Amino acid sequence: PSYQYCIGSRIFSQELDKIKNDYSSVVIVTDSVINDLYLEGFLFEKIILDQGEEIKCFNSLTRLIHEFSQLQLKRNSLIIAVGGGVIGDLVGFAASIYLRGVDYWQVPTTLVAMVDSSIGGKTGINTDYGKNLVGAFYPPRKIIADLNFLVKLPEVEVKNGLAEMYKHALISNIDLVSELLVDPRTESCVYESAKIKIEIIEKDPLEKNERKYLNIGHTIAHAIEKDSNYSVQHGAAVAIGTAIESHLGFELGLISDQNQRIIIDGLTSLKLPTTYKIKDLKIFAESLKSDKKNQSEKITFSLVIEPGKKVVVTELDLAKVLDFLSTNYV
Numbered sequence: 610p611s612y613q614y615c616i617g618s619r620i621f622s623q624e625l626d627k628i629k630n631d632y633s634s635v636v637i638v639t640d641s642v643i644n645d646l647y648l649e650g651f652l653f654e655k656i657i658l659d660q661g662e663e664i665k666c667f668n669s670l671t672r673l674i675h676e677f678s679q680l681q682l683k684r685n686s687l688i689i690a691v692g693g694g695v696i697g698d699l700v701g702f703a704a705s706i707y708l709r710g711v712d713y714w715q716v717p718t719t720l721v722a723m724v725d726s727s728i729g730g731k732t733g734i735n736t737d738y739g740k741n742l743v744g745a746f747y748p749p750r751k752i753i754a755d756l757n758f759l760v761k762l763p764e765v766e767v768k769n770g771l772a773e774m775y776k777h778a779l780i781s782n783i784d785l786v787s788e789l790l791v792d793p794r795t796e797s798c799v800y801e802s803a804k805i806k807i808e809i810i811e812k813d814p815l816e817k818n819e820r821k822y823l824n825i826g827h828t829i830a831h832a833i834e835k836d837s838n839y840s841v842q843h844g845a846a847v848a849i850g851t852a853i854e855s856h857l858g859f860e861l862g863l864i865s866d867q868n869q870r871i872i873i874d875g876l877t878s879l880k881l882p883t884t885y886k887i888k889d890l891k892i893f894a895e896s897l898k899s900d901k902k903n904q905s906e907k908i909t910f911s912l913v914i915e916p917g918k919k920v921v922v923t924e925l926d927l928a929k930v931l932d933f934l935s936t937n938y939v
Contacts, residue, residue: 613750613751613752614728614751614752614754614803614807615751615752615753615754616723616754616756616796616799616800616803617754617755617756617796618755618756618757618796619755619757620753620755621716621753621755621757624751624753625651625653628687631687632685632686632687632712633683633685633686634654634680634681634682634683634686634687635653635654635686635687635688635689636653636654636655636656636677636680636682636686636687636688636689637651637653637654637655637656637689637691638655638656638658638673638688638689638690638691638692638696638700638703639655639656639657639658639690639691639692639696640657640658640659640660640664640692640695640696641657641658641659641660642660643660643691643692643696643718643758644657646761647691647718647758648691653689654680656673656676658672658696658699660692660695661695662695662735662839663839664695664699665695665698665699665733665734665735666734666735666736667734667736667743669699669734670699670702670703670734673699673700673703673707674703674706674707677703677707677711682707682708682711683708683711684708684710684711686711686712687711687712687713687714687750688700688703688704688707688711688712688713688714689713689714689716690704690713690714690715690716690749691716691718692716692717692718692719692722693717693718693719693721693722693726693766694717694719694721694722694725694726694727694843697715697717697722697726697727697732698726698731698732698733698734698741698744699732699734700713700732701713701715701730701731701732701747701749702732702733702734702743702744702745702747704732704747705732705745705747706745710747712750713749713750714749714750714751714752714753715727715749715751715752715753716752716753716755717752717753717754717758718758718762719758719759719762719766719769719770720759720762720766720767720769720770720771720774720793720794720799721766721769721770721772721773721843721844722770723754723759723770723799723803724770724773724774724777724799724802724803724806725770725773725776725777725802725806725823727749727752727754728752728803728806728807728810729748729806729810729814729820730746730747730748730749730810730814731744731746732744732745732746732747733745738899739831739835739896739899739900739901740831740834740835741901742899742901746814746815748814754799754803756794756796756799759794762794765842766844767793767794768844768845768848768880768881769842769843769844769845770793770844771789771793771844771879771881772826772844772845772847772848772851772881773802773844773847774789774793774798774802775789775848775851775875775876775879775881776823776825776826776847776851777802777805777806778802778805778875778916778917779825779851779872779875779913779916779917779920780805780809780822780823780825780913780917780920781805781917781918782801782805782917783875783916783917783918784917785798785801785802786875786878786879788801789879790878790879806823809822809823821902821909821911821922822911822920822922823911824902824909824910824911824922825851825854825911825912825913825920826846826847826848826849826850826851826852826853826854827847827850827902827911828850828854828897828900828902828908828909828910828911829846829849829850829853829854830843830846830847830849830850830851831846831850831896831900832893832896832897832900833846833849833850833885834846835892835893835896836887836888836889836892836893836896837885837888841885844881845881845882848876848881848882848883849882849883849884849885851872851876851913852872852873852876852882852883852884853884853885853934853938854910854912855868855869855872855873855912855913856869856937857910857912857925857930857933858910858912858913858914860933861925861929861933863912863914863921863923864912864913864914868913868914868915868916871916872913872916875916884938885938886938886939887934887938887939890931890934890935890939893934894927894931897927897930898927903924904924905924906927907924907925907926907927908924908925908926908927908930909922909923909924910922910923910924910925
């Protein structure tokens with residue numbers, strides 16, 4: 610890829626020191642919590658947003674474009690997104706459309722962002738019709754995974770990252786689970802998990818083939834987020850989605866009983882959630898139908914057939930999926 614992934618402890622300031630003469634101007638975009646915890650002493654222009662999924666919207670995008678214009682950013686400026694996946698997605702999309710593309714860095718401050726959302730150049734915002742329906746593939750010039758940001762990370766955010774790391778283990782390295790059980794925030798765990806995603810993206814940057822494997826659990830997860838009005842955080846939704854989709858695959862004869870048990874046992878051992886009660890099946894169905902991964906009238910799923918070794922992408926009839934959900938999760 611055309612960007613670097615840098616990992617270590619307290620490396621953000623070091624990387625900033627290297628670019629003093631590379632860009633005409635630099636602006637950091639972050640949220641109020643991260644600014645107060647980590648960025649008070651940074652002498653760069655800053656744009657400070659609220660925290661939460663709600664800011665991934667057109668209003669925030671418009672505000673960023675306005676702020677960039679007010680700061681007179683040029684094409685040789687640098688925009689640095691410091692935050693979790695929400696900040697990374699929003700700022701990356703703004704960078705992709707301002708002046709038809711300005712360089713930006715991802716500086717992920719959460720575990721899930723370090724191993725997943727900052728990698729691969731997917732940017733975007735949410736709309737009333739679904740999550741991430743408006744966006745672009747726009748890779749950052751650099752990703753700085755500074756492990757110092759994880760020291761004060763709340764436990765709920767650790768769990769969010771753990772769900773995505775488990776997803777990576779299910780794709781190609783089930784042995785990673787034993788390390789995750791000890792502490793997913795170590796440099797070894799973060800590096801190994803990020804490496805799995807990077808290797809997939811290098812083969813398939815625009816999600817034509819192998820990159821679709823990274824959608825394990827996500828078809829159901831996005832519907833859960835919408836159904837819960839985003840009260841269920843992304844990582845928890847992915848864990849639950851992984852469990853529900855493995856159950857669906859088993860019911861349809863695509864996944865063996867033994868392999869389904871391995872998937873569920875892994876989630877349980879990592880103390881990740883595995884079930885959810887659907888509030889409104891109609892809203893859930895609409896979310897499934899509008900999922901951007903769908904290529905036809907059917908619903909696209911990435912199913913783990915053999916943990917750590919085999920994932921398949923399959924299309925299933927919506928009626929069958931809804932019948933399964935109404936029987937088991939309503």
